[in-house]
Amino acid sequence: MRWRAGQVRRLLKHTQEALAAWWKPVKREVVSFLADWISWIYLIYGGFSLHYMMTSPTLIWRPEEKFVLPALAPWGWFLVLWGTAELALVLRSFFWSLGNRALGVVLTAKDGSKPSFRQRLVYFLASHLALLPLGVGVLFRPQAPVHAELAGLRLSSVSQLASVPRRRWYFRMFGLTGLALLGMTIALGTTVTGLDLGRMIRDFRKPERMWRGLTHPDFTYFFRADPGIGQSVAGGLVESLFMALLATVFGTLIAFPLSFLGARNVTAKGLLGTAVYFITRMFFNVFRSVESIFWAAIFAIWVGFGSFAGSIALLIHTIAALGKLYSEQVEHVDPGPLEAVRATGANWVQMIRYAVVPQVIPPFLAFTLYRWDINLRMATVIALVGGGGIGRLFFWYKDDLQWQFVGAVVLGFAAVVWVLDYVSGWVREKIT
């Protein structure tokens, strides 16, 4: 039998629909349970870590030291994971569940009434059968998970219930659980990063030389090249500006045509169109998730240290980031003009040019200007791995403790960024 495109498309569509129908109930049970479980793991292991960092006789946590995850014996891990799972199951069977709350569902009997204690007990015990062995009791028949069937209960959406069974406050302590999660985050955050306001106030004189240098900038080498580096501050600024500009201009030129291939509403309906769409989107996502500084490190070795490596690094990230933003914008255009232009007998390219492009020009321009801004900032940072530009001067003077020159660099850079911000803001206002 020969496969026709229509059959394949229909098969794909059926698969997609079946997956969606399967995923919705699975999400209710599995994601909700995982949310509960993970929050309890976080609270309990977090509490343990806090205790360890504060009191360990062998290692009193000090901010100068690197944070290391507190080690547990293998049985300790087992205990934490299992114990928290049990805790989560008890709480979601008899008391409250943050996961259910977040998904907008509540545990009720089949008819939507309040479950009895016996039903809750069965639900709790049967959950061990269904959820703990990797959720097998749910994955195979998500519409009627084993534990819910045995107990005669189900998770019903709050929005579809005539009346939500209301229980006493100690059965539903969502607020307190949420507060505990927030408190744990703050406690762990301050301890791990060694946040210490007292020290900040106590040691305010330490960077005194630096403050003095920054407030008394030395502009000797602003326009004249510093013989030590062979470049002036202004030269570095121009270099960085053009690195950012080059990356932005080429990035825009490449991302612009690609973005139409990554927008579902203008790619063809068939298999080929879908493939093109997915490949383009995947390209954007993969290259966007790798930061420019990583590319700069690679290209510094590949093509040598300097602004060439930096520009290419910025360019790659710019194409991916702009491409994604552009495609999303294309997907949000008014479909009416597309239909109208298609109806006149125009081809795909003409439709893009006359129905899509006029609609997306202002947002595209805004994104591009914004990207130039980002690229200029990134251009300074990537000097750390050999990207060249103004950042190179900053790191040079900083390592040399020549704070008066660092001051000149920082002020020069701030002035450029300020002007750029002002201009791009003005342009963006004009075009919308």
Added chain:
Amino acid sequence: MPHLVINNVTKIYERGRVRALHEVTFQVEKGEFLVLIGLSGSGKSTLLRCINRLVEPTSGRIYLDGTEITALSQRGLRRIRRRIGMVFQQFNLVRRSTVLANVLAGRLGYSPTGTSLLGWFSRRDLKLAEQCLERVGLLDKMHVRADQLSGGQQQRVGIARALMQEPQLLLADEPVSALDPATSHSVMKYIEQINREDGVTVVASLHFLSLARRYGTRIIALRGGEMVFDGPPQDIDNAKFKEIYGEEAEEVEVR
């Protein structure tokens, strides 16, 4: 040979398994002003879009002057679409572009891709655009952005865009339902004029029976995707009206 032939056209939307059209069959002669009526969701828009294949019919055949539209390749389809103008309920103009750019877009099917990408049109096309805008009384708005115009003016730009195609058939999908009654008539009169003076066949869907009676030379009524009436406007009596629009409906007059 009839101008437009609709033969057993059925459309089933796969998503939701909705049957929008069921074995619709009729023929249209050159120069007719055919009005499609029916409730929202009765299949009027789908039928119109099947004619120029903005919507692919599930089965059935459609012929224009003996050419089977439903059997055409993409290339052939683009060629035949040039001869079919279309006017939309929401005007479907590019709001940020000028009136002229919107009108010229009607000429894209005839223009080579390369030059049209640069925004170049032949002198003849520009001349034609002026003539079309003059016909709908908007010559002075040529360089105004489309979103600066009122609803009625925007729809007239839509008509000018369709005129640019020098069409033999004009499809109008609820051309006046986004407009107020007074403006409705002025827009309908332009469509009527195109029908009378240029001999362009018009197939229009309309919400109000009074408008259909006033402008149509023939009416086809759809209900649940099936044809329930085909005949001259004066044949729709009260009983027919109830059959088309349901027992509860009352006729509303648009003056």
